[in-house]
Amino acid sequence: MSGQTLTEKILSRASGKPVTQGDVIEASVDIVAFHDLTGYHVIEVMEKAGMVKVFDQGKIVVAFDHLAPPPDIRSAEIQGNIRKFVKDVKIPNFHDINVGILHELLVEKYAQPGQVIVAADSHTTTSGALGAFAQGMGASDIAAAAITGKTWLVAPSSFKVTLEGKPAKWISGKDVALKLLGDFKAEYFNGKSIEVEVKDPSSFPMDYRATASNMGIEMNADALMFIPDSETVRYVKQMRGYEPKLVTPDNDAKYEDNYTIELDKMEPLVAAPYSVDNVKTVSEVQGTPVDQVYIGSCTNGRLSDFEVAAKIMKGKKVKSRCIAIPASYEMFKEALEKGYINTLFEAGCIITYGTCGPCLGGHFGVAGPGEVIVSTSSRNFRGRMGSNESKTYLSGPAVAAASAVEGKISSPGDVM
Numbered sequence: 001m002s003g004q005t006l007t008e009k010i011l012s013r014a015s016g017k018p019v020t021q022g023d024v025i026e027a028s029v030d031i032v033a034f035h036d037l038t039g040y041h042v043i044e045v046m047e048k049a050g051m052v053k054v055f056d057q058g059k060i061v062v063a064f065d066h067l068a069p070p071p072d073i074r075s076a077e078i079q080g081n082i083r084k085f086v087k088d089v090k091i092p093n094f095h096d097i098n099v100g101i102l103h104e105l106l107v108e109k110y111a112q113p114g115q116v117i118v119a120a121d122s123h124t125t126t127s128g129a130l131g132a133f134a135q136g137m138g139a140s141d142i143a144a145a146a147i148t149g150k151t152w153l154v155a156p157s158s159f160k161v162t163l164e165g166k167p168a169k170w171i172s173g174k175d176v177a178l179k180l181l182g183d184f185k186a187e188y189f190n191g192k193s194i195e196v197e198v199k200d201p202s203s204f205p206m207d208y209r210a211t212a213s214n215m216g217i218e219m220n221a222d223a224l225m226f227i228p229d230s231e232t233v234r235y236v237k238q239m240r241g242y243e244p245k246l247v248t249p250d251n252d253a254k255y256e257d258n259y260t261i262e263l264d265k266m267e268p269l270v271a272a273p274y275s276v277d278n279v280k281t282v283s284e285v286q287g288t289p290v291d292q293v294y295i296g297s298c299t300n301g302r303l304s305d306f307e308v309a310a311k312i313m314k315g316k317k318v319k320s321r322c323i324a325i326p327a328s329y330e331m332f333k334e335a336l337e338k339g340y341i342n343t344l345f346e347a348g349c350i351i352t353y354g355t356c357g358p359c360l361g362g363h364f365g366v367a368g369p370g371e372v373i374v375s376t377s378s379r380n381f382r383g384r385m386g387s388n389e390s391k392t393y394l395s396g397p398a399v400a401a402a403s404a405v406e407g408k409i410s411s412p413g414d415v416m
């Protein structure tokens with residue numbers, strides 16, 4: 001038997017027998033998570049089944065983010081019901097409206113290499129940044145996993161991506177995600193698990209990895225995992241004070257295909273309306289007038305995102321409206337301590353933390369008819385951020401900040 005890919009290794013461990021592509025398996029789960037918006041349905045399924053219980057309280061993670069702080073009475077009511085559930089079932093890992101977006105919290109506090117993580121939200125792939133097989137599922141599947149500690153999966157094939165060189169100026173995780181989307185299109189990775197090897201681990205830090213893994217679901221991938229390395233160790237040690245145990249593929253693992261991205265040869269990319277794979281270079285859309293910029297979300301609401309935004313906005317005023325939302329309390333606090341929040345505030349941004357807010361057109365900056373938005377978030381289909389007549393361009397933080405400063409889609413190099 002040839003060696004195992006990371007995907008095969010994780011799923012074999014979780015199902016207790018060697019797994020190959022196409023196998024339908026029952027896997028033990030290490031973390032089951034949900035947020036306010038889907039949690040409501042998860043609990044409803046449990047109630048209907050007459051099984052309001054969980055297999056292991058310590059392995060459940062709940063965070064309020066989509067409806068945080070509640071924009072209306074119904075949202076407040078939903079959160080109230082989930083608070084009651086969390087108290088009754090005694091779930092210790094509960095994060096109320098003042099902590100952060102679920103996927104960011106999983107990356108900061110919980111996810112570990114080699115785990116199987118399932119959550120009632122499609123961007124659960126984000127935890128793949130740490131080398132966990134992490135997948136979003138519907139409320140019924142998540143209710144079943146929370147009750148039994150098990151889930152069923154079809155084992156995907158493994159596709160290897162290698163990142164070579166150091167990222168060119170202004171290039172970060174979003175550009176790598178958009179490159180894969182532009183080169184392969186959104187349906188290509190259906191039934192595949194992407195495993196990314198970073199040749200020079202420190203050149204592609206955890207923040208960038210989380211962005212790329214987050215967009216794995218936009219590629220329709222079953223998972224997008226970074227093969228754990230020295231950067232994984234550095235990050236977990238820094239954030240949690242312990243060294244993670246690494247799980248890595250075997251040297252003779254067989255991949256369905258290989259693809260190499262040369263980071264030093266990249267230029268900043270955007271996804272133009274109305275699809276994530278409508279990828280263009282910034283120069284192709286440069287000059288398009290912009291009404292609003294959003295820097296944040298579980299895709300790009302991390303420290304390095306605010307670092308680059310602050311660098312670009314320092315001493316300048318934004319010409320379009322700009323909303324900035326660090327993805328968690330920790331990210332907000334660090335950005336505050338490092339002066340990034342102050343720089344963005346002085347530049348004229350509106351700032352809060354820990355909410356999905358405008359990402360899915362929920363609240364805190366819904367797009368109006370005819371408006372053009374540049375956003376660091378994950379999706380740009382028609383109506384995603386508000387009106388069906390609005391248009392969203394997805395980008396990394398550098399292009400977003402430069403576009404806010406200029407009031408039109410701009411290359412970071414133009415404003416520096």
Ligand SMILES: CC(C)[C@H](C(=O)O)[C@@H](O)C(=O)O
Pocket residue numbers: 037038066120121122123136360378
């Ligand atoms: C509301 C939720 C179910 C949804 C998801 O699953 O991704 C949301 O987070 C999104 O980004 O569209």
Ligand code: SF4
Pocket residue numbers: 065066101103121123297298299355356359360377378
């Ligand atoms: S920030 Fe956006 S992509 Fe992330 S969980 Fe919230 S709505 Fe979904």
